[in-house]
Amino acid sequence: EAQVTQNPRYLITVTGKKLTVTCSQNMNHEYMSWYRQDPGLGLRQIYYSMNVEVTDKGDVPEGYKVSRKEKRNFPLILESPSPNQTSLYFCASSLLAGMVDGELFFGEGSRLTVL
Amino acid sequence: GQQLNQSPQSMFIQEGEDVSMNCTSSSIFNTWLWYKQDPGEGPVLLIALYKAGELTSNGRLTAQFGITRKDSFLNISASIPSDVGIYFCAGLSNYQLIWGAGTKLIIKP
Numbered sequence: 001e002a003q004v005t006q007n008p009r010y011l012i013t014v015t016g017k018k019l020t021v022t023c024s025q026n027m028n029h030e031y032m033s034w035y036r037q038d039p040g041l042g043l044r045q046i047y048y049s050m051n052v053e054v055t056d057k058g059d060v061p062e063g064y065k066v067s068r069k070e071k072r073n074f075p076l077i078l079e080s081p082s083p084n085q086t087s088l089y090f091c092a093s094s095l096l097a098g099m100v101d102g103e104l105f106f107g108e109g110s111r112l113t114v115l
Numbered sequence: 116g117q118q119l120n121q122s123p124q125s126m127f128i129q130e131g132e133d134v135s136m137n138c139t140s141s142s143i144f145n146t147w148l149w150y151k152q153d154p155g156e157g158p159v160l161l162i163a164l165y166k167a168g169e170l171t172s173n174g175r176l177t178a179q180f181g182i183t184r185k186d187s188f189l190n191i192s193a194s195i196p197s198d199v200g201i202y203f204c205a206g207l208s209n210y211q212l213i214w215g216a217g218t219k220l221i222i223k224p
Contacts, residue, residue: 004157040124040216041216042118042121042203042214042215042216042217043158043203043214043217044214045211045212048211050210090157090158092157097210098210099207099210099211099212100210101146101163102146102148102160102163102205102207102212103148103160103163104150104158104160104212106156106157106158106159107157108155108156108157109155109156109157
């Protein structure tokens with residue numbers, strides 16, 4: 001089944017404890033992206049990648065890192081999480097690097113709480 | 116970052132009612148999209164619009180790409196319980212999606 005898989009789906013952690021949220025897609029998509037969703041603010045892009053080894057900042061990159069060593073994987077790293085990073089996170093992918101048709105395929109989301 | 120103006124923020128409707136929501140921008144887009152997020156899941160693309168003035172339907176959903184290319188509308192006819200969720204508009208610009216804040220649809224019991 002074609003899908004974007006994120007792990008973990010739920011995580012409660014403490015301030016400063018490094019964590020990684022994994023994202024994997026099995027559709028051979030070029031483009032991958034991370035979003036966070038907060039009430040009233042909609043979806044805000046954190047980082048995106050148009051291809052392997054190519055990553056760029058989105059609108060809210062502070063406090064996050066990403067890597068794209070393989071086409072299928074795009075992990076999101078929080079080196080030193082803080083409470084303001086408590087949010088619902090989505091990974092998404094699109095077939096073409098330029099996302100020319102605008103269709104993104106989203107994972108099911110990862111709810112992160114930082115105490 | 117830039118965000119589209121999406122309204123209303125939320126809607127309380129009775130089952131069977133028609134629903135309308137819209138998105139506006141100060142910038143021109145060549146592609147408008149409407150996504151729906153069911154509770155507990157990621158957004159899914161409903162309708163994509165690629166041409167100014169275009170009117171496209173997907174079942175009970177109809178969306179229009181505004182003639183000025185600065186707005187788009189989504190209508191849902193005869194709403195049913197499974198229509199609940201958050202609807203997002205998005206415009207494609209320079210290979211990036213610009214998002215609205217979402218319209219939350221709630222069906223009154």
